[in-house]
Amino acid sequence: MSAATAAATRTRPLPGPIRAVRGIAPALLLVLLALCGPFLAPHTVDTPVTAPYATPGRDALLGGDQLGRDVLSRVLHGGTALIGSALVVAVTVTLLATLLGCAAVLRPALGRAVERTADVSILLPSVLGIMLIALAWPGGGRGPVVIAATVLGTPYAVRIVAGAAAPLANSGYVEAAVTRGEGLAYIAVRELLPNLRATVLALFGLRFVEGIYVISMAGFLQIGPQPPAADWALMVRENAPGILLSPWGVLAPSLAIAVLAISVNLASTSLAPHSVRKAVTTS
Structure with a gap:
């Protein structure tokens, strides 16, 4: 093998699925840690074990929070609910968007209604809308968020799926299915969805990242989980006043959120077709 061939082999980009696996690995480790964290935590989440904003020591490897509770134990407990909530958002949005997006391109009247609804939604900032719904919800909590x-x-998300499915709806095999008298469900499941796998996977991953962002923002604003709950976003807010005394109370949960979001985002964008990647990431 010549030097040029060897160099070309070394610089050849990896296939999308391999890049996705490499990108998602840190997120998978964090998810596993979040699931097993409560069993690995050296202390309970609500018991003070050291002085407030104490530096790392033998009793608290990452120091203490504003009440002297072990930061490490609270980080190990604080990711399960956040990840689970973001997963619910991602699964629900992706499922609804896939069903409605395929139906919209096959039923023009529905497509126009979806487009108008999305245009109206753009007028309401998502952060403001979430705050209004969550604050007006009886009892509050993470559910309204x-x-x-x-x-x-x-x-x-519906517009993204519809945009990716529109060229397919005019293809020969879809027109043939319509001519045979196949129903809407058959055409969507058998003809459209197999050609939208990459788009749907990318949409799922990026909606998961969006869910992490939105739920973390709400937690930082104390919309959702309330003290003394162990939550990564809530930990950042609670320990921000003592960041100079005990920085790990803020850095540890912040890094956990950032690594989770970035790794899932990288894996999702590696799967997305180039033509829809920009649309998914900017929505």
Whole structure:
């Protein structure tokens, strides 16, 4: 093998699925850690074990928070609910967007209604909409945030799926299925969806990242989980006043959120077709 051939082999880009696996690995490790974290935590989440904003020591490897609770234990406990909520948002939005997006390109009247709904949704900033819904919801909690993120995120996602499915709807095999008298469900499942796998996977991953962002933002604003709950976003807010005394109380949950979001985003964009990548990431 010549030197030029060897160099070309070394610089050849990896296939999308391989890049996706490499990109998602840190997120998978974080998810596994979040699931096993409560069993690995050295202390309970609500028991002070050291002085407030204490530096790292033997009793608290990452130091203490504003009440002297172990930061490491709270980080290990704090990711499960956040990841689970973002997963619910991603699965629900992706499922609704896939069904409505395929139906929209096959039924022009529905497509026009979806487009108008998305145009109206753009006028309402997502952050403001989530705050209004969550604050007006009786009892509050994380549930209203998840519902608001799903409702406000679906119209954008539907337009993305519809945009990717529109060229397929005019293809010969779809027209042949229509001519045979096949139903809407058959055409969507058997003819459109197999050709939208990459788009749907990318949409799922990026809606998961959006869910992490929205739910974390709500937690930082104390919309959703309330003290003394162990939550990564809530930990950032609670420990921000003592960041100079005990920085790990802010850095540890912030890094966990950032690594999770970035790794899933990289994996999703590596799967997305180039033509829809920009549309998905900017919605």
